[in-house]
Structures are given as structure tokens and as C-alpha cells.
Amino acid sequence: xxxxxxxxxxxxxxxxxxxxxxxxxxxxxxxxxxxxxxxxxxxxxxxxxxxxxxxxxxxxxxxxxxxxxxxxxxxxxxxxxxxxxxxxxxxxxxxxxxxxxxxxxxxxxxxxxxxxxxxxxxxxxxxxxxxxxxxxxxxxxxxxxxxxxxxxxxxxxxxxxxxxxxxxxxxxxxxxxxxxxxxxxxxxxxxxxxxxxxxxxxxxxxxxxxxxxxxxxxxxxxxxxxxxxxxxxxxxxxxxxxxxxxxxxxxxxxxxxxxxxxxxxxxxxxxxxxxxxxxxxxxxxxxxxxxxxxxxxxxxxxxxxxxxxxxxxxxxxxxxxxxxxxxxxxxxxxxxxxxxxxxxxxxxxxxxxxxxxxxxxxxxxxxxxxxxxxxxxxxxxxxxxxxxxxxxxxxxxxxxxxxxxxxxxxxxxxxxxxxxxxxxxxxxxxxxxxxxxxxxxxxxxxxxxxxxxxxxxxxxxxxxxxxxxxxxxxxxxxxxxxxxxxxxxxxxxxxxxxxxxxxxxxxxxxxxxxxxxxxxxxxxxxxxxxxxxxxxxxxxxxxxxxxxxxxxxxxxxxxxxxxxxxxxxxxxxxxxxxxxxxxxxxxxx
Amino acid sequence: xxxxxxxxxxxxxxxxxxxxxxxxxxxxxxxxxxxxxxxxxxxxxxxxxxxxxxxxxxxxxxxxxxxxxxxxxxxxxxxxxxxxxxxxxxxxxxxxxxxxxxxxxxxxxxxxxxxxxxxxxxxxxxxxxxxxxxxxxxxxxxxxxxxxxxxxxxxxxxxxxxxxxxxxxxxxxxxxxxxxxxxxxxxxxxxxxxxxxxxxxxxxxxxxxxxxxxxxxxxxxxxxxxxxxxxxxxxxxxxxxxxxxxxxxxxxxxxxxxxxxxxxxxxxxxxxxxxxxxxxxxxxxxxxxxxxxxxxxxxxxxxxxxxxxxxxxxxxxxxxxxxxxxxxxxxxxxxxxxxxxxxx
Numbered sequence: 010x011x012x013x014x015x016x017x018x019x020x021x022x023x024x025x026x027x028x029x030x031x032x033x034x035x036x037x038x039x040x041x042x043x044x045x046x047x048x049x050x051x052x053x054x055x056x057x058x059x060x061x062x063x064x065x066x067x068x069x070x071x072x073x074x075x076x077x078x079x080x081x082x083x084x085x086x087x088x089x090x091x092x093x094x095x096x097x098x099x100x101x102x103x104x105x106x107x108x109x110x111x112x113x114x115x116x117x118x119x120x121x122x123x124x125x126x127x128x129x130x131x132x133x134x135x136x137x138x139x140x141x142x143x144x145x146x147x148x149x150x151x152x153x154x155x156x157x158x159x160x161x162x163x164x165x166x167x168x169x170x171x172x173x174x175x176x177x178x179x180x181x182x183x184x185x186x187x188x189x190x191x192x193x194x195x196x197x198x199x200x201x202x203x204x205x206x207x208x209x210x211x212x213x214x215x216x217x218x219x220x221x222x223x224x225x226x227x228x229x230x231x232x233x234x235x236x237x238x239x240x241x242x243x244x245x246x247x248x249x250x251x252x253x254x255x256x257x258x259x260x261x262x263x264x265x266x267x268x269x270x271x272x273x274x275x276x277x278x279x280x281x282x283x284x285x286x287x288x289x290x291x292x293x294x295x296x297x298x299x300x301x302x303x304x305x306x307x308x309x310x311x312x313x314x315x316x317x318x319x320x321x322x323x324x325x326x327x328x329x330x331x332x333x334x335x336x337x338x339x340x341x342x343x344x345x346x347x348x349x350x351x352x353x354x355x356x357x358x359x360x361x362x363x364x365x366x367x368x369x370x371x372x373x374x375x376x377x378x379x380x381x382x383x384x385x386x387x388x389x390x391x392x393x394x395x396x397x398x399x400x401x402x403x404x405x406x407x408x409x410x411x412x413x414x415x416x417x418x419x420x421x422x423x424x425x426x427x428x429x430x431x432x433x434x435x436x437x438x439x440x441x442x443x444x445x446x447x448x449x450x451x452x453x454x455x456x457x458x459x460x461x462x463x464x465x466x467x468x469x470x471x472x473x474x475x476x477x478x479x480x481x482x483x484x485x486x487x488x489x490x491x492x493x494x495x496x497x498x499x500x501x502x503x504x505x506x507x508x509x510x511x512x513x514x515x516x517x518x519x520x521x522x523x524x525x526x527x528x529x530x531x532x533x534x535x536x537x538x539x540x541x542x543x544x545x546x547x548x549x550x551x552x553x554x555x556x557x558x559x560x561x562x563x564x565x566x567x568x569x570x571x572x573x574x575x576x577x578x579x580x581x582x583x584x585x586x587x588x589x590x591x592x593x594x595x596x597x598x
Numbered sequence: 599x600x601x602x603x604x605x606x607x608x609x610x611x612x613x614x615x616x617x618x619x620x621x622x623x624x625x626x627x628x629x630x631x632x633x634x635x636x637x638x639x640x641x642x643x644x645x646x647x648x649x650x651x652x653x654x655x656x657x658x659x660x661x662x663x664x665x666x667x668x669x670x671x672x673x674x675x676x677x678x679x680x681x682x683x684x685x686x687x688x689x690x691x692x693x694x695x696x697x698x699x700x701x702x703x704x705x706x707x708x709x710x711x712x713x714x715x716x717x718x719x720x721x722x723x724x725x726x727x728x729x730x731x732x733x734x735x736x737x738x739x740x741x742x743x744x745x746x747x748x749x750x751x752x753x754x755x756x757x758x759x760x761x762x763x764x765x766x767x768x769x770x771x772x773x774x775x776x777x778x779x780x781x782x783x784x785x786x787x788x789x790x791x792x793x794x795x796x797x798x799x800x801x802x803x804x805x806x807x808x809x810x811x812x813x814x815x816x817x818x819x820x821x822x823x824x825x826x827x828x829x830x831x832x833x834x835x836x837x838x839x840x841x842x843x844x845x846x847x848x849x850x851x852x853x854x855x856x857x858x859x860x861x862x863x864x865x866x867x868x869x870x871x872x873x874x875x876x877x878x879x880x881x882x883x884x885x886x887x888x889x890x891x892x893x894x895x896x897x898x899x900x901x902x903x904x905x906x907x908x909x910x911x912x913x914x915x916x917x918x919x920x921x922x923x924x925x926x927x928x929x930x931x932x933x934x935x936x937x938x939x940x941x942x
Contacts, residue, residue: 064749066756111926114933118635118748122885123929125637125878130922137915250756257753293767301761308754309742 018323026171030164038163040279042235044272045170049228051255051267052177053221058253059261060185061217062197063113067124068252070131071222073244074101075229077135080147080239085140090153094230098223105222109215120218128246135241146240153234166235173231174268177224180462181264187461187470188447188454193217195437195448202435205399206513207423207452216458225252247297254304260316269316274300332443332478335471338453340514341426343546344410346376350517350548351396351427356405356415358391358572365391366402367572373517378539378549380559380580383569384592389552390432392569393521396550397429398422410516424452428515430506432522432552438495442486442505445494446477449512477512484508485534500526504535517548524558536562560584568592605787607907613796613865614879615903616803617858619896621880622887623810624851629889630827631847633748634740637755640877641762642728642855644870647863648766650724651775656713660769661727662704668734669696675738703727717780725856732852733845740848741841759874766870774867777860799861806857807896810850823847875918879906882925888932898928 030038050068058064078097082088088096112123136144153160153169160169184190192213195203200210233239251274259270281296289295307314344350351373358366365388373379381389394400396407398419407415414422428449436445450473456466481490484504489497494505503523510518520539524532532555539549539562553559559566560580568575568583570592576583583589621639628636645661652659673696680688703726712720739758743750783794814820825833826843834840858876859868866872883899902921909920 058749062747062749064753108926111930111933115929118752118889119885119929119932121749121752122635122881123925126882126922126925129875129878130919133916133918133922137919247760250760253753253756289768291768291771293764293772295764295768297760298764298768301757301759301764304757305739305754305761308746308750308757312750 023175026175027168030167035163038167040275042163042166042170044268044275045167045174046228046232046235047252047255047275048268048271049170049174049177049231050225050252051259051271052174052181052264053224054253054256055261055264055267056181056185056193056217057221058256059263059266060197061193061214063214063218064121064253065124065218065221066121066246066249066253067128067131068221068225069244069246069249070124070128071101071105071225072229072232072248073131073135073239073241074104074222075226076233076239076244077141077147077229078226079230079233080150081141083151084147084149090151090230090234094227097226097230101222101226102219105219106215109218113211113214113218124249125246128249132241132245135244142240144241146238148238150233150237150239152237160234163235166231170231170235173227177227178264178267183464184458184462185264187466188451188456188473189213189216189458189461191440191444191448192451194440199435199437201399201419202431203448204419205397205423205429205431206448206509207420208448209420220458251300254300257304258307258314260314262313263316263320265320266314266316269319270314273315332474333471335468335475337479338450338472338476338514341516343516344375346374346546348375349373350375350410351550352408353392353396354406354408356392356395356407357403358388358395358400359403365572366395368405369569369572369574371567371574371577373548373550375516375548376543376546377564378543378551378562380551380553380563380566381569382553382556382559382566382583383575387569388572389569390521391572393429393432393519393550393552397427397519423513426514426516427519428510428513428517429519430503430510430521430523434499434502434506436494436502436505436509439493441491442481442494442497442508443474443477443490445505446481446509446512447473449480449509450476450514452513477508480508480511481505483511484538498526500528500531503527504531507535507538511542515547517550518542520549520551520553522552522554524553524555532558603911607911608904609792609796611904611907612900613799613903614862614906615900616800617862617876618880618883618899618903620803620806620854620858620899621877622883622895622899623807623892624854625877625880625884626887626889626892626895627810627823627827628847628851629884631823632736632740632744632751632844634751635748635755635889636848636851637752637759637874637877638735638762639851639855639880640873640875641759641766642732642852642873643859643862643876644766644868644873645728645731645762646724646856646859647777647868648770648775648859648870649727650720650860650863651777651868652770653707653712653715653720653723654777655775656711658704658707659724659727660765661731662700662707664765664769665727665730665734666697666700666704668731668738669700672696672734672737721860724860725853728856729849729852732848732850732855736844736848737841741844744840744844763871763874766873770870772870774869774872775863776867777863779864795864799865802857802861806854819846879903879921882921882928885925885932886928 029041050072054068075097078100079090079093082093082096083090108123108127112120135141141147160166185194192203192208195208196210196213203210255270255274256267258273260266278296281299285295286292349372353369353371356366356369357364369392381392383389395402398414398417402415405415406413409422409425409427412425414425454469454473456469460466478490481487484507486501486504486508489501494502497505503526507520507523524535527535536558543549551563563580565578566580566583567577568589575592576586576589625636625639628634649659649661673693676692677689680686680692712723735758739754740751743754779795780798781794785792814824822833822838823843823846825836826838826840830840879902880899882902884895886898887895905924906917906921910917913920
């Protein structure tokens with residue numbers, strides 16, 4: 010039972026932590042205190058960088074915000090340290106959210122650049138504000154007291170620091186294994202897809218940026234009361250860079266990597282600071298040369314860091330998510346068969362001078378398969394992007410279930426019951442098929458970050474996963490359910506996309522070339538599935554090049570050429586239409 | 599503030615602004631061609647200035663050893679690759695280029711006493727010592743991960759910056775240096791005195807900007823770089839090697855960095871870690887230009903220089919705070935302007 014053994018390991022780790030202060034000399038306790046403090050910050054970077062694909066060099070500044078808030082409030086205003094913790098967190102959250110709002114809409118590299126500038130600016134601010142003691146800092150910070158007990162020595166702090174770290178670690182792990190956690194994991198390389206599945210990606214980004222800042226701020230609060238004085242030095246950009254190095258070297262995609270990285274860097278630093286000056290015959294922080302070179306080496310040769318190398322020797326945690334029988338999720342009200350679901354009116358899309366869609370008009374009804382066909386480059390996928398809000402139209406209107414949706418973001422259109430697949434498959438290759446499909450059900454759950462972190466979301470999570478499993482089964486992929494989506498052949502990946510779209514419980518399904526790359530029998534199975542969905546009253550808009558497949562399935566067909574509607578009608582009429590034949594085969598001279 | 603002080607500050611701001619503009623251009627160039635956010639740009643400024651100062655002080659600058667060490671590393675890498683590919687004929691050239699040339703340079707520096715050489719020769723020597731570090735660092739640190747995400751490249755950049763800063767301390771020590779001015783001339787403009795060195799910095803910066811413009815518009819290598827910046831895959835299909843484009847853009851960036859360092863070292867004292875802040879101010883300028891537009895980046899950098907100069911008068915302790923906080927409204931403005939669809 011690997012699950013039991015990994016819990017045992019955690020228990021052994023906790024026991025080791027409990028007895029460590031009783032056995033180790035003072036020097037090692039202090040070192041472990043700092044490793045714990047650093048690991049809390051690095052843990053935030055794991056979520057931000059390793060999982061979310063964003064990064065920050067300015068975490069030290071957030072540590073500083075936590076430390077200085079508490080130092081200032083306790084020394085100048087005599088506030089209890091237990092109140093300064095939430096105060097520091099509040100200050101940090103306000104700063105992080107404003108910074109996030111400013112930078113997160115821009116491409117990914119503006120955030121780290123912003124954090125560099127911000128890290129420097131805050132460092133100089135700490136050093137130059139008279140109220141914060143300038144470069145000498147603030148002294149006389151009171152120790153923490155718990156009832157009558159003073160938490161004062163390194164040994165006492167050890168328990169506090171590592172308890173906070175373990176709690177943060179478990180909360181982070183829980184969060185990542187949840188509905189919002191999947192949305193966070195989708196940020197890295199999948200924003201367009203995540204938005205189309207209803208994830209508010211900008212919000213997810215701000216949440217993880219703020220979360221990382223709050224971890225840093227907590228570490229700063231602990232630091233201030235451990236040291237009992239603060240000055241600007243430990244909150245400089247250099248330290249911010251070091252935090253990132255810890256996360257990357259430890260293993261930026263793994264929560265345990267934070268502890269490993271913090272430990273490795275701290276120990277290495279101790280050791281290098283002893284030896285390098287002797288070796289080089291001058292004093293100075295030469296360890297940064299080694300760190301820099303080490304980082305370059307890690308990024309070139311072992312980008313996953315050290316943790317995966319260690320984890321290999323431990324029993325693996327269960328790779329398959331626990332599937333439990335759960336009551337089905339609520340389904341949305343479906344429109345009656347034959348009702349108009351989607352109406353596209355005079356839709357135009359221009360890319361500079363190129364008109365990709367030119368005054369397109371058509372309707373899709375509930376319970377019908379409508380095929381959109383046309384030669385390559387006719388503008389079909391552009392039309393899809395316009396309808397689903399992924400890349401909005403230049404002009405014209407899209408009415409979905411009676412609402413104008415052409416200027417809504419993709420996630421709001423998804424909420425109304427439209428779900429889609431992509432021509433170029435957009436799955437998260439490292440996640441299992443089950444988890445990929447569960448992203449489709451994102452909008453059918455409502456438990457948030459806090460519920461996920463303290464595991465108050467398990468009932469809903471079971472239902473979401475069970476629903477995902479049901480859709481996978483329906484699409485005939487049960488056997489691959491727990492495999493990484495990236496390991497499937499391309500044709501099967503397209504089917505996973507359909508299962509993901511179905512997990513959203515849509516009224517209208519947009520399928521972009523679903524049969525491409527499928528074998529004959531697989532195509533037949535797909536055709537049967539789509540017919541069943543149609544009979545259930547779902548409207549299907551289909552882009553497809555396989556004419557046998559289209560003509561055997563579609564109730565109506567719209568033909569596009571050069572962005573315009575060339576013809577529309579029943580499949581048999583379209584096949585006889587001379588204009589269509591010419592568009593496909595060229596004119597007969 | 600009277601007019602005279604205002605003029606003086608303006609002159610100061612424009613001088614620094616001209617340097618920031620040069621650096622901003624280099625940053626935009628490197629980013630456009632390689633997607634690398636070139637944080638170590640500032641280290642080239644410091645290394646250039648301090649190498650020149652070392653030469654003038656009659657010391658052997660530590661950058662010689664760095665050049666030699668990187669040369670040996672590249673020699674080993676390229677050499678073993680050539681051996682594996684069975685192209686033994688290429689070996690002598692590889693060794694000569696990567697190890698021979700740095701050795702020759704080191705030998706020359708030990709043989710002659712550089713302190714006695716005329717200034718232009720010293721400048722040339724400093725350029726020869728530091729500029730090749732640019733493409734060499736590209737080859738060693740960036741090229742193996744050239745296809746990685748912008749984020750990974752950025753972390754590599756920060757790592758290179760950190761390592762170079764440490765090396766800077768090792769080579770040049772913690773004390774700062776100032777080199778003697780290139781010219782002692784000064785002009786009286788109304789009440790204010792215009793320093794010849796200031797004029798020189800501005801003129802040299804403008805000259806470099808024009809030279810860069812001509813390079814990009816008129817030469818085949820410049821056009822190759824522009825093509826790579828626009829479409830990497832397309833350029834590669836047309837036979838423009840990504841590695842060559844990368845090396846070339848890093849050479850240009852290093853050259854601009856070193857020249858900037860040499861130009862300002864008579865005006866400000868340069869320490870081993872001064873380059874970083876100077877480079878970052880170039881960055882703020884580059885970000886104003888969205889890391890894409892050369893003229894806006896240059897104008898932004900000039901603005902940063904002026905802002906810095908005037909804020910050092912009004913609130914000198916908060917100079918850096920003001921300059922680096924400027925980036926926030928800039929980013930806000932850019933984020934409101936952009937309608938960005940993330941595509942992979």
C-alpha cells in the first residue's frame with residue numbers, strides 16, 4: 010500500500026522534527042530555523058513558478074513587508090505580535106494584489122521585471138524612512154508569547170517555524186489537488202484553454218501571486234520575532250533572487266522541493282562562506298559565483314531540480330486520483346429540441362487587412378448537427394474563436410440562448426452552456442486524462458481556494474471527478490483514464506477534448522476537426538457518440554474535413570470560402586451544388 | 599531651484615539618460631532576437647569601466663582570466679563536439695580561436711605595461727577584453743537552452759548576473775574607480791558651464807544610435823538580426839542560424855555595455871556592482887517602449903535620466919525609490935493599452 014507508506018514517511022519526518030531540538034547543538038538548530046524560514050518563502054515560489062508558470066524575484070521584499078509591519082507596530086505602537094501578523098498579511102495582500110493587477114495582464118516576463126524594480130524600490134524605502142529606523146533598522150522587537158510562555162530561543166522557535174511550514178505545505182498540497190488547483194496548473198501553457206473552460210485565469214494568477222506573497226510575509230513575521238531586530242539587508246533583491254534559486258534547485262514543481270532547496274542552499278552557503286575567502290585570499294560574498302553557475306547548470310541539465318532525484322528512492326504517492334461513487338452533479342436546464350441555440354449575424358473578423366470572416370450568418374438549433382465546411386484557410390476556426398469568445402469578432406453579433414455574447418469573455422460564454430474543442434489539441438500533457446477532463450467541469454463546482462486548502466471540498470471534488478470519469482467512459486477512454494494525457498496518440502487526445510467539453514454539461518458543443526487522426530472504427534464510434542448527444546438535445550457545430558463523416562452525420566451544412574458563406578442547406582443538396590464542387594475541386598474549364 | 603541648478607541637473611540627467619538609452623536599445627535588441635531579458639547588461643558596463651581603470655592603474659584586470667577560462671570551456675565543448683562528429687580538421691581552429699587568442703591577449707598585457715599606453719589603445723584593449731565575453735556567455739549559458747521559455751531564459755539571466763557580480767568583486771575588489779576624463783574642455787552656456795565630457799557622452803551615444811540604425815538598415819547581418827527578431831523559424835528556414843544571430847546580438851549588447859561604461863566612468867565612480875542599477879534604469883526605459891520599440895525605449899530612458907537627476911535634488915534619499923516606482927505607472931499604462939491574447 011504505497012499510500013500508507015507515504016503517510017508513514019510523513020510521520021517519521023514529523024517525529025524527526027520533534028526530537029531534533031533535543032539532540033542537535035545550538036548551531037544546527039539555528040541553521041534549521043533559517044532553513045524553515047526560507048522554505049516557507051520558497052514554497053510560495055513553487056506555487057507561483059513551478060505550478061503557475063509565473064515568477065517573482067521580489068519575494069524578499071514581501072518578507073520585509075511582514076517583518077517591518079510587525080517590527081514597527083510592536084516597537085512604536087506596542088501592538089501585540091499576534092495582531093501584527095494579520096496586519097502584516099493585510100498590508101502584503103494589498104500590495105501584492107495592486108502589483109498583480111498592474112502586471113499580470115501583460116505577457117509573463119513583465120511580472121518578474123516588475124518585481125525586480127519593486128524589490129529594489131522597497132529595499133531603499135526601508136533604508137530611508139526615518140520611522141523605520143533607516144539603514145540601522147528597528148531594535149527591541151518583543152518576543153512572541155503564548156499564554157504565559159515566551160517563545161524566545163532558537164529551540165522554541167524551531168517548533169513554531171516548522172509547524173507553520175508543515176501547515177503551509179499541507180495546505181498547498183491540498184490546494185493543488187482540487188478544482189482551483191487544476192485551474193492553477195492549467196495556467197502554465199494553457200490559458201486559452203482554461204478560459205474557454207470557464208476559468209478566470211487572471212484571477213487565478215493574482216491569487217497565486219498573493220498566496221506566495223503571504224507565505225513570504227509570514228516568514229518575515231517569524232523572522233522579526235526570532236531576530237528581535239530588523240534592518241533592510243535581508244530583504245534586498247539579492248536575497249529575493251536567492252529564494253528563487255532555492256525553489257529552482259530544490260525542484261520548483263514540487264512542494265517538498267522548497268524544503269530541499271532551502272536546505273541545500275543554506276548549507277552550501279555556510280560552507281562556501283567558510284571556505285571561499287580562505288581559498289581566494291579575500292573576503293566577500295563569493296558564494297554567489299558558485300550559486301549563479303550552479304543555477305545555470307541546473308537549468309541546462311536538470312530543470313526539475315533535486316527533489317525528483319530524491320523522490321525516486323521513496324514510494325510514490327498514488328498516481329491515480331481516488332475515484333469514489335458520488336451523486337451526479339446538477340445539470341443545467343436544456344432548451345427544447347429544435348429551439349434556436351446560436352444565431353450568428355453579419356459576423357466579421359479582420360486581421361489587419363485580411364478579412365477572415367466576412368458577414369457570416371447562420372443558426373444552430375438544439376438537437377441538430379450543423380457542419381461548417383470549406384477549404385483550408387476559409388476561416389472556419391476563426392469563426393469558432395469568434396463564437397466562443399477566444400478571439401472576439403471585429404463586428405457583427407452572436408446570440409447564444411437569447412443573449413448577446415460577442416463581447417463577453419470566453420469564460421462567461423462557457424458559463425452559459427457553450428463548450429468547445431480545439432483544432433490544435435490543448436491538453437495539459439503532464440496531467441492525467443481524468444484531471445484534464447475534470448477541468449471541463451470547472452464551472453460546475455464552486456468550492457474556492459480556502460475550502461480546498463483545508464479539504465472542505467472533498468464531497469464536491471468526488472462528484473466532479475466522478476462526472477469526469479463518466480464522460481471519459483462515455484467517450485470510450487476508460488482504459489486510459491489515469492494515464493498522462495500527453496502519452497495518448499493524437500486521435501485519442503481529440504476524444505479527451507470532447508470528453509472535457511462534455512464535462513461542462515453544454516447545450517452547444519463546438520467541435521473543431523474531431524475526426525482528424527482517427528482510424529475508421531474510431532470514427533464510427535465518434536459518429537455514434539455525436540448522434541447520441543444530438544438525440545439528447547445537444548446542438549453540435551462541427552468543423553470537419555472528412556466528407557464521408559460530415560455527410561453521414563450532419564443535419565445541415567454551411568460551406569465557407571474566403572471567409573464568406575458560399576452555400577447552406579441539407580447535405581445532399583450541398584454535394585450537388587456546383588459552386589461548392591468548384592470551390593473544392595476547382596472549375597471545369 | 600534656480601535656472602542654473604535646473605540646467606545643471608538637466609545636463610546631468612541627459613548625460614545619464616543617453617547612457618540609459620544606449621542600454622535600453624541593447625536590451626530591446628537582445629530581447630527581440632533571442633527572447634533573453636539581458637539582466638547582465640549592467641555587468642558589462644561595470645566590467646568595461648573597471649577593466650579600463652585597472653589598465654590605467656597598471657594592474658592586470660581579472661577579466662583576462664575570465665576570458666581565458668570561458669575560452670577554455672568553449673574550446674572543450676566545441677572540441678569534444680567536433681571529435682564526436684569526426685571533424686578533427688576543425689580542432690586547431692577551435693583551440694586557436696577560443697584559447698589561443700585570450701592567451702595572446704594575456705601575454706601582450708603582461709609583456710607591455712598598459713598604463714603607459716595612450717588612452718585610445720587602452721580603450722581598445724578594454725574592448726578586446728570584455729566584449730568577447732558577451733558572445734561567449736551566450737554560447738555557454740544561453741545557447742543550450744535557447745528554445746526554453748522566456749521565463750527560464752530570464753532566470754538564466756539572473757543567474758549569470760549573480761555570478762558576474764561575484765566575479766566583479768573578486769576581480770576588482772570592493773573599491774570604486776573613476777577614469778580620467780577624455781577631454782578637459784568646457785563651454786559656457788549662459789550662466790552654466792557645459793562639461794566637454796558631457797557633450798562627448800551625448801554625441802557618442804547619438805553616434806552609436808545612428809551607427810546601429812545604419813547597421814540594421816544597410817548591412818546583411820543587421821537585416822538577418824531583424825529577420826530573426828520578427829520570425830525565428832522563418833529566418834532559420836532562410837539559412838540564418840539562430841546561434842549566429844544570438845552571438846551577434848550579444849556581441850552588440852556587450853559592445854554597447856562596455857562603451858557605456860567607458861563613457862561614464864570619468865563622470866561617476868563605478869563599483870563592481872554599479873552596473874546592475876545602471877542597467878536596470880535602461881530597463882525601465884526599455885519597458886516604457888514595451889521591449890519592442892527602439893525610439894520609445896530611447897525616449898523613455900532619457901526620461902528616466904532626467905527624473906533621476908531632478909529627484910536627486912528634491913529627495914535624494916528616495917532617488918532609487920522614485921525611479922524604480924516609475925515602472926508601476928508605466929506597466930499600468932502598458933497593460934491598459936495592450937489587448938493581449940496569449941498564444942503558445
